[in-house]
Amino acid sequence: MEKMIIIGTGCAGLTAAIYAARANFAPLVLEGHEPGGQLSTTTLVENFPGFKDGIDGPELIMNMKAQSQRFGARFQFAGVSEFEPKENFVSVKIDDQWVDTQTLIIASGASARWLGLPNEKRLVGHGLTSCATCDGAFYRNVPVCVVGGGDSACEEASFLTRFASKVYLIHRRDTLRASKIMADRALSNPKVIPIWNSEPIEYLTDENGEVRGIKLQNLLLNQTSELEVKCVFVAIGHVPNTAPFKGKLDMDENGYLLQNGGTRTNVPGVFAAGDVADHVYRQAITAAGQGCAAALDAEHYMAGL
Numbered sequence: 615m616e617k618m619i620i621i622g623t624g625c626a627g628l629t630a631a632i633y634a635a636r637a638n639f640a641p642l643v644l645e646g647h648e649p650g651g652q653l654s655t656t657t658l659v660e661n662f663p664g665f666k667d668g669i670d671g672p673e674l675i676m677n678m679k680a681q682s683q684r685f686g687a688r689f690q691f692a693g694v695s696e697f698e699p700k701e702n703f704v705s706v707k708i709d710d711q712w713v714d715t716q717t718l719i720i721a722s723g724a725s726a727r728w729l730g731l732p733n734e735k736r737l738v739g740h741g742l743t744s745c746a747t748c749d750g751a752f753y754r755n756v757p758v759c760v761v762g763g764g765d766s767a768c769e770e771a772s773f774l775t776r777f778a779s780k781v782y783l784i785h786r787r788d789t790l791r792a793s794k795i796m797a798d799r800a801l802s803n804p805k806v807i808p809i810w811n812s813e814p815i816e817y818l819t820d821e822n823g824e825v826r827g828i829k830l831q832n833l834l835l836n837q838t839s840e841l842e843v844k845c846v847f848v849a850i851g852h853v854p855n856t857a858p859f860k861g862k863l864d865m866d867e868n869g870y871l872l873q874n875g876g877t878r879t880n881v882p883g884v885f886a887a888g889d890v891a892d893h894v895y896r897q898a899i900t901a902a903g904q905g906c907a908a909a910l911d912a913e914h915y916m917a918g919l
């Protein structure tokens with residue numbers, strides 16, 4: 615019987631691991647299918663407190679992991695495929711083996727939806743991103759584009775007008791799916807230039823392997839064109855990594871775990887932290903804060919508080 619299992623090694627999971635390890639729980643931390651979370655694909659992080667010159671995303675993650683290991687956290691390269699609540703404990707299936715635990719912190723995050731174009735994974739952090747809040751400030755006074763037509767895309771486009779010289783908003787239809795207020799806010803900004811009935815078909819790169827533009831196909835005219843931009847912001851949504859918990863834990867209509875009082879879920883002893891439950895902020899610092907809260911909530915639960 616484990617005292618605590620933590621799923622995920624992004625900011626939420628690793629912060630939970632630091633707090634739990636310092637409380638002498640020796641948590642078992644599962645790396646999951648995307649070790650390090652979304653920060654592992656981020657080059658420079660400038661908005662995490664304490665690093666005046668910024669820090670590389672993978673370095674921040676490795677520092678947090680080492681900090682938790684210093685206090686006794688244990689790591690395993692595995693994920694959870696099944697989950698079963700029991701009386702006074704829960705069971706999770708790890709690499710085809712069932713393991714029981716008194717408490718479970720789910721910090722498995724949410725994965726950005728991508729376009730599925732060639733070289734996409736390699737270009738993340740090199741002119742391709744899914745987070746305007748994280749990376750927008752790197753693209754001052756240059757043209758960028760946002761791919762998508764929902765509220766997230768409009769919000770990202772509006773935010774990027776603070777930095778970019780132009781923000782092309784690329785959508786495969788001739789009207790946005792976003793709410794009227796979000797669509798009006800984006801389209802009324804003179805820096806936002808919509809490109810309708812078009813979809814990206816290729817990322818264009820320079821001699822250094824950085825994005826220099828994007829090739830588009832007009833779906834009505836069946837014509838292709840090239841758009842010169844310094845960064846492509848993909849805003850077609852995120853998918854929370856909650857598949858093993860469907861039907862067992864309460865979720866919203868998009869699959870995000872619901873928190874009921876702090877980080878607690880509807881199953882006693884099970885807690886949710888970070889992007890797996892947060893579809894609003896999705897920042898490293900808010901995920902870290904929730905990881906801290908989840909570890910404290912789990913500690914209080916085991917103490918009968």
